Amino acid sequence: MNLTCAHRWAFSAWGGALAEHSDPLAPAGGDEVTVRVTHCGICHSDLHIQAGGFDMGGGRLSSFERAGARLPLTMGHEIGGEVVELGPEASGLTLGDKVIVYPWLGCGECPVCARGEDHLCPRAPRNLGIQLPGGYADLVRVPHSRYLVPIGTLSPARAATFSCAGITAFGALRKLDPTLTADDHVVIIGCGGVGMTAIALASATSKARIVAVDPDPAKREAALGHGAALAFDPAAPEAAKAIGKACAFNIAGVIDFVGAESTSSLAVNLVRRTGQVVIVGLFGGEFRMPLPMFALKSLRISGSYVGSLADLRELVALAERVTLPQIPLDLRPLAEVNQALQDLAAGRVVGRVVLQP
Template sequence: MHIYAVQPDDPTIHNLEVPAPTPTGQEVLLRVERAGVCHTDTHLREGGYDLGSAGVMSLKDRGIEYPMVMGHEVVGVVEQVGDQVETVKPGDQRLIYPWVGCGECRECRAGRDNQCATGRNLGVARQGGYAEYILVPDEKYLADIEGLEPSWAATLACSGLTAYSAVDRIMPLDPDEPVVIIGAGGLGLAAIAVLRYRGHENICVVDVSEANLALARELGATHTVVSDEQAATQIAETVGGPTSAVIDFVNNGATATLGFKILTKAGRMVQVGLFGGEVTLPTAPVALRMIHIEGSFVGTVDQMKELVEIAKRGDLPSIPIEERPLSADAVAKALDDLTAGNVSGRIVLTA
């Protein structure tokens, strides 16, 4: 089978041919139909994450195996199943939950694989969806998407799930309390859709791109602000004062500083993005204002399945999707476009 992979210290996407795996036990082999392209993959291709003054978190130094096959927003058709699989059969179309844990720790036993300290995520530590086939370690990580458009369904495994989980972290709120979304890419747009589904009526979106802000308004953002040096003042004027919650889908030094600055007393800031850097905060106001600052990394398999059911009911608006063919060149071009900020919505590669 063909895989589209990166090697250590080499940003080139290589077209390699390797033997297709044979599933055993509860494993399931799927033929890839759709693979969404996430900004996380741009960091993976670069080899790590920016930690500000602490340097770079190197994936190679952390023991990630190469060649690395990225791609974690995957819809596929079941090709083969292991001898213990009971819930799927060849020919079934499924969305894959990629945030696989060790299966043994307290978090995994509770169904919170995404919080596992030794996670084996598909598209990072295990082969992902930029390939002809993908091996899923357990049938429990598969969701039936019957009735959903496959390209949009693929995005629910990351951009949709990440937004859904992040919104859960700021609730409950009154519908008219101001919520600020920083970043109107695929994740930010998904968060708008989730907030509107939850009945929220005061959503302010901040981005550097006017085109992205226009998409945010189409999806239901009630206010939009261009990210610049006056953003904090403009946000306060727009929403009528400090904000109850901030979800930062960029999460660099500038946006984290902005988020902290605009929060009301006992406000909550959820940091999601992986753009990197660092931020310096005065300690006393964190206590005096009772500020909540927390990180959020994707969501649980149950949350993904809940989100799929919401989408099936027609209660969740779809974010803009641009389809491109799945190939080594297309993976490289998609990642280049994301890095350059030339993508509105989500790119999904189609086999």
């Protein structure tokens, strides 16, 4: 295959459609590695990246441009593929290795990056699919071989989704109290790709009863199939009361994979005293809560953002060891990326769309 030119699907204006570009690719230098993309998941964040920012509430938008993103922008941060080129100093990999790519790169030099928390780097983020060209392409250039995780015999389509949906779910679940028992309930709000992955992982790794909340009956049905004990429609009358009652008012944790004003307030209402609310979704808006609730309920409210490179390696090892319940995948050709993004925006996707160049 020709390694001197990458064919990338990129948008050239914020909010605009994606078109195919041919970009010259210099030979891999230093620790760099080139991966031939075989699979790339579409994440809900891609809709925000395409729009140019997240809704910060009160009509304000965050800015990917201020965060170093430049047009034309090639998205795609759930990349699975095959190593096709190694820089002279790249180590630990062989041509032909099947890998997934950790995309949440930091500056690579600061103390936060040095302790393996690139995703929380306070300096200059270099995320693949935002600041650096991502996986909506036939080839992707990765700055260092350490960001590649070999997947052995795992399905590359499924493993690709670990890099965001997987570690986001894994990272959020790890924030919950590890001593939960079978009497405890954990509520998962939002059963799209990430929420569904969390349900599947939680049912494989936690003793607590998992409760799914989603307005879409097809997603509730799928959640029950992937390990949720109960599933509720948040739009039903008196939904919070019904959920609380069904859980014997013993909800130890709520993970909000939507992150909207309505879901975050539902989360705070549902959780028991001393419970934990973890906000993961980036739908947007503002979080409002009566201040006395913090004290009266002794609440712990935290956020969770993707996961570390170590989390990704651990998740791959877990998937190799135990058979995780499988979230539905919707495989589509890369050339249909615009339609796929529209379907995702309209809520017409169950599980995860994975593109194939």
